[in-house]
Every structure is written in C-alpha cells, then in structure tokens.
Amino acid sequence: MTESIQRCPQCGGYLERIRRHRIDRLLSLFVKVRRYQCQNVLCQREGVVRVHDSLHNKR
Ligand SMILES: [Zn+2]
Numbered sequence: 001m002t003e004s005i006q007r008c009p010q011c012g013g014y015l016e017r018i019r020r021h022r023i024d025r026l027l028s029l030f031v032k033v034r035r036y037q038c039q040n041v042l043c044q045r046e047g048v049v050r051v052h053d054s055l056h057n058k059r
Contacts, residue, residue, distance in 0.1 A: 006036055006049055013040035015047075024048060 006015040015036035020028075024035055032051040038044050 008038040008040065008043060008045050009047075010045045011038060011040050011043040013038050013043060015039065015049075018046075 007013070008015055016039055018035050018037045020033075020035045024033055027033055027048075032053065033048040034051055035046065035048050037046045
C-alpha cells in the first residue's frame, strides 16, 4: 500500500499526521479521514484528508 505524502494547500509545506479529534472519530463513522497539521511553524494549518477505501482491504 502506497501512501502519498500530503502537502499543505496553503504553503506547500509537509503535513504531519496528528492525533484525531473527537469530531473526527464521529466523522470516521461515515467517511474515513486523517487529520494533518502543517509542519511550517508560520502556517500550522490543520486539516482533514479523506481516505479512500482500498478495494483490496475489503472482504
Ligand atoms: Zn502550511
């Protein structure tokens, strides 16, 4: 499984996966999301990225 590196849409910096908030867990009941935070200290943009279900993982 390849995981593409997410880039900040605002500054183009690298995004690091961070612990999800409670709202994200609720949201994940419907859509799988991952929360990222920009590594740029001047930006620190937070955002969720929707994870597409891989057909290979389904049974
Ligand atoms: Zn950024």
